[in-house]
Amino acid sequence: MDFAITWPASVLAISNLTLRIAAPYFVRWLPLGPRFTPLIYTSSVLYFTTFIxxxxxxxxxxxxxxxxHVFYNGNELSFSRVGYVDSSSARVVIRAPLTLTVQIEYRLENIAQWTPGQVLSSLPGNHDNVLTFALTSLEENASYVYRTNASHIGSFRTSLRNPKRWSMVTTSCIKPFYPYNPFDHSLRIPGLEYLSRFVSLHNVDFVLFLGDFIYIDLPHRFGWTTGDYYEAYRQVYSSPSWSSELFDLPWLHIYDDHEITNDWSGNETGLYQDAIKPYLDYQQAANPPPLRKGATYYSFTRGDVSFFVTDTRRYRSSSAMDDGPGKTMLGETQRRDLESWLETENVWKVIVSGVPFTRNWRGPEANDSWAGYLWERQLLLEKMWKTDGVVILSGDRHEHATTLFPSPDGKSKVIEFSTSPLSQFYQPFERRYQQIENTDVALYSHPYGISKFGSLTFDTSSPDIWTLGFELVINGMDVWNYNWTLSRTRQ
Ligand SMILES: [Fe+2]
Structure with a gap:
């Protein structure tokens, strides 16, 4: 690295010095052309090449x-995307900057008759012209198309009431224009293109996106206002890398630090309040309903699998605090909600966390993950070990790792699949994932690649053994497959 920086500077300095000595000497003192002109010409070429x-x-x-920032503020963006879809309802997010009152209509794909849906009005500037429609009383396992009077069209498919085999994708972290290529559209997001290709070849029922959908502070922060945050969402949704297949796929979201600022642990005060409004409009409104009014965490069920999507930013204690009782990642109310969900749900349980649950990622950033909140983590693990088993999904580290958390009696199976980024950097040289304690058993890790996502296929068709197939996709390639099972002993 140092060499790469210093050699052009050395060439520039030496050629500069040679020119300034040789040229006056040649023209004023010793006019020996064959001796001096090659030196002067070569130094000039070197100087200008290095300068260029x-x-x-x-x-x-x-x-x-x-x-x-200069050319694409996304003010003109008009788009629609599908949010949470179950067996009888669907949510659709639209942005219509030029239409004050928007009506949605929908119909079964094979029936010509349109059904009028909600009519919603937006006040310019209030919610960035973003509206979320809820379509209800839909038929199960059916394909629908929708349209609006603001020229949006799209489609979605409702699920079976109790599907036994289905798939989803999990990932986090998107930044347009990375890796840089001057000839690309500057909103290009290569990871979306990999994902688009994947969903066109595989059955994927929904995407669970675990935060860092925007990077307000990277590579450079341009402002601190709610308007600056809205602009960052508009830019991502304006990317030419979105395909109609991706907008037709249900996306469920939770946010992480870069929707606020790096390693945010300032609770729900100050900057949080400015940053969260665009998240609520663009993402949360199309999620399953929150578990409590005004909360951002939520739970939903698909077939025999129940998800608890935690908010690991809003209620956390400062990561600088000493670990122990009183230091919390979830806040007391959310933790109690999670604990009672663990005690009462009699299906396969999936806990979703923006930040990694494992402590195996070392280094200065470790305190931002559950490694800095081990006291509370232990409480949760002990609750998880009282069940047949729990799957944990997380993101944030821009690497993949699969980690086991063995229960003392060996009866419960807890596993974490941490997979990111969808399209962002990874640390090229530093390797931070390492098992030291036997509480966190490293099964597999893969740090490389600017695009990573995990595809999970749940199969609960057998009454006794349920299976989960995990596929790690890196830069569009299937890199690692793993099968996980759950024995139904405590039904
Ligand atoms: Fe990230």
């Missing part, structure tokens, strides 16, 4: 940081 290379380095940096 350095100028290009500066230009690509400025282009990378500022192009989207």
């Amino acid at each position: 290379v350095n100028l290009l380095c500066l230009l690509v940096t400025v282009d990378f940081v500022y192009r989207n």
Whole structure:
């Protein structure tokens, strides 16, 4: 790295010095052309080449940081996407900057008759012209199309009431224009293109996106207002990498730190209040309903699998606090809700956490994950060990790791699949995932690749043994497969 920076500077300095000494000496003192002109010409070429290379380095940096901010604020964005869909209802998010009153209509794919849906009005500037429609009383396992008077069209498919075999994708972290290529559209998101190809070839029922959908602070923060956050969402949704297949797929969201600022642990005060409003409008309104009014965490069930999607940012104690009783990632109310869900749900349980549950990611950032909240983590693990088993899904680290959390009696099976980013950097040199304690058994880890997502296929058709097939997809390639089972002993 140092060499790459210093050699152009050395060439620039030496050629500069040679030119300044040789040229005056040649023209004023010793006019020996064959001796001096090659030296002067070569030094000039070296000087200008090095100068142009350095100028290009500066230009690509400025282009990378500022192009989207200057040219793509997304004000014109008009789009629609599908949110949570179950066997009888669907949510559709639209943005219509030029239409004040929007009506949605929908119909079964094979029936010509349109059914009028909700009519919603947006006040300009209030919610960034974003509206979320709820379509209800739908038929199970049926394909629907929808349209609006603001020229949106799309489709979705309702689920079976009790599906026994189905698939989902989990990932987190998106930043447009990375990795930089000057010839790309600056909102390009290569990971969305990999995902789009994957969903066109596989049955995927929904995407669970675990946060860092925007990076308000990377590579550069342009502002701190709610308007700045809205702009970041508009930019991601304006990306040419979205396909109609991806917008037709139900996406469920939770947010993480970069929807607020890096490693946020400032509770729900100050900056949080400015940052969260765009998240609520663009993402949360189309999630399953929160478990409590005004909360952001939620639970939903698909077939024999129940999900508890935690909010690991809003209620957490400062990550700088000493670990122990009183330090919390979830806050007391959410933790109690999670504990009672663990005690009462008699299906396969999936806990979703924005940040990794394992402590195996070491280094200065570890305190931002559950590694900095081990006291509360232990409480939760002991509750999980009282069940047949729990699957934990997480993101945030821009790496993949599968980790086991063995119960002392060996009867309960707890496993975490942590998979990210969908389209963002990974640490090129530092390897931080390492098993030290036997509480967190490292099964597999894969740090490399700018695009990672996990595809999970649940199969609960057998009464005694339920299976989960996990597939790790990196830069569009199937890299690792793992089968996990759950024996139904405590029904
Ligand atoms: Fe991230």
